[in-house]
Amino acid sequence: MSDKLFDIPVTTIKGEQKTLKDFGGKAVLVVNTASKCGFTPQYKGLENIWQQYKDKGLVVLGFPCNQFGKQEPGDEGAISEFCELNFGVTFPLFKKIDVNGSDAHPLYVQLKKRAPGLLGSQGIKWNFTKFLISGDGAEVKRFAPTTKPEELTTEIEALLK
Numbered sequence: 790m791s792d793k794l795f796d797i798p799v800t801t802i803k804g805e806q807k808t809l810k811d812f813g814g815k816a817v818l819v820v821n822t823a824s825k826c827g828f829t830p831q832y833k834g835l836e837n838i839w840q841q842y843k844d845k846g847l848v849v850l851g852f853p854c855n856q857f858g859k860q861e862p863g864d865e866g867a868i869s870e871f872c873e874l875n876f877g878v879t880f881p882l883f884k885k886i887d888v889n890g891s892d893a894h895p896l897y898v899q900l901k902k903r904a905p906g907l908l909g910s911q912g913i914k915w916n917f918t919k920f921l922i923s924g925d926g927a928e929v930k931r932f933a934p935t936t937k938p939e940e941l942t943t944e945i946e947a948l949l950k
Contacts, residue, residue: 794926797896802865802882812848814924816948821888822851823860823916824871831917832876834938839880846949849880854888857916888913904931923948
């Protein structure tokens, strides 16, 4: 797996340094999340997808972001506790990041280039934008915040074949 996307450093919500390569060639669902958003109940759907497919080769990764309506104001401890208590989240969560602008995390810079959306390669429209990446990094598909996690099962299953 020589895809540069998998070499970008990311920091877990507990402060550990990782790359997507650390998830062992699995298909990856990357989501920018927020705790006080109308789409926040999607955490439940993301957890369900994680439970359904984690042993079949999928990993769900949540990246909290406070850029949209300041809907993720908490620190990492508060975010982690909120997700666990309210939605039973067990999939990996990461340190709060920016997904747009000059401070956008390099992972999101690459994802937006590989799968431009409504705002082109420059922007993420809102919280809970989803990127589904094949295990080798060759395929990146983007899904709108309004696309519920459970609507991705066909796409996920196709990647896991």
